[in-house]
Amino acid sequence: DIQMTQSPSSLSASVGDRVTITCRASQGISSYLAWFQQKPGKAPKSLIYATSTLQSGVPSRFSGSGSGTDFTLTISSLQPEDFATYYCQQYNVYPLTFGGGTKVEIK
Amino acid sequence: EVQVLESGGGLEQPGGSLRLSCAASGFSFTNFAMSWVRQAPGKGLEWVSIISASGGSTFYADSVKGRFTISRDNSKNTVYLQMNGLRAEDTAVYYCAKTVCGVTSCPPFLDYWGQGTLVTVSS
Numbered sequence: 001d002i003q004m005t006q007s008p009s010s011l012s013a014s015v016g017d018r019v020t021i022t023c024r025a026s027q028g029i030s031s032y033l034a035w036f037q038q039k040p041g042k043a044p045k046s047l048i049y050a051t052s053t054l055q056s057g058v059p060s061r062f063s064g065s066g067s068g069t070d071f072t073l074t075i076s077s078l079q080p081e082d083f084a085t086y087y088c089q090q091y092n093v094y095p096l097t098f099g100g101g102t103k104v105e106i107k
Numbered sequence: 108e109v110q111v112l113e114s115g116g117g118l119e120q121p122g123g124s125l126r127l128s129c130a131a132s133g134f135s136f137t138n139f140a141m142s143w144v145r146q147a148p149g150k151g152l153e154w155v156s157i158i159s160a161s162g163g164s165t166f167y168a169d170s171v172k173g174r175f176t177i178s179r180d181n182s183k184n185t186v187y188l189q190m191n192g193l194r195a196e197d198t199a200v201y202y203c204a205k206t207v208c209g210v211t212s213c214p215p216f217l218d219y220w221g222q223g224t225l226v227t228v229s230s
Contacts, residue, residue: 001169032214036152043202043223044144044152049216087152091214094166096142096154 002026002090006099012107019075021102023088026069032092033071035064038101039084047086048073078104109133109219113203116224119193127188127224129203136184140206140215143177143188145199146223155201158186160209171197193228200225 003026013019023033031051036044046055048064051071061076075082083106088099115127129141143155156167156177165177174192179185186203200223206215 032216034216038152043220045220046216046218049207049218055218089152089154089217091216094157094211095168096157096215098152098154101151 001095002029002093002097004088004090004097004099006086006088006102008102009100010103010105012105013078014107015078015080017078017107019078019082019104021073021086021088021104023066023071023073023099024069025071025090028068029090029092031067032090033064033066034089034091035062035073036087036089037082037084038087044087075104109205111203111205111219111221113201113221113224116201116226118227118229120230121194121228123193123228124189124191125193125226127190127201127203127226129186129188129221131184131186131203131205134205137181138209140208140211140213141179141186142204142206142215142217143186144202144204144217144220145197145226146202147196147199150199153199156188157206157211157215159211164211166211190226193226195228198226198228 005024035048038044052064085103110132142157158177176189202223203221204217205219
């Protein structure tokens, strides 16, 4: 199975900050990397697929980059509604696997 | 508008069975593979299973293989997860998700998720 390792596991940031979350795959996954946002008590919401393509309706302050085994989610200017937990996921091979999550909290 | 609605969760004893349902609308159900993902209380996301648009191809996580069965009824726009031999570690919110693919050989990005249904396994 491909292991997905996210860092950090949590971070504190202020509104307006630039936030970067990294995700590393234990083996190459081409560009088949997705990012999801989850707020407490809610279902995950898809943000980005194919490493860098924004899902419809997702604000442009979100961006993704990377290739092979190393990937990044960046929020260019953190907004109040962005405080949530973020998960990366590889969908290159079965079983599909998720990172452990990064909780973004208010500083 | 794409909608995915899970049902069938509840409290079940260890060794028991439950069948989850996922009713979909707002898209051409017969053209897309569907998947189940679960989340134990306070934990991260764990992929469970996927079924192709035709129902002819399925994959499972090792943790549920041989105990859970995914199926679909394209006449009812519904996908199911039959869970047998339930264990305490199966306790989780179970989410149903639409994929962007028709076949399981296509990399299955999970684009729309339901709100989930809680399964609790306890005596």
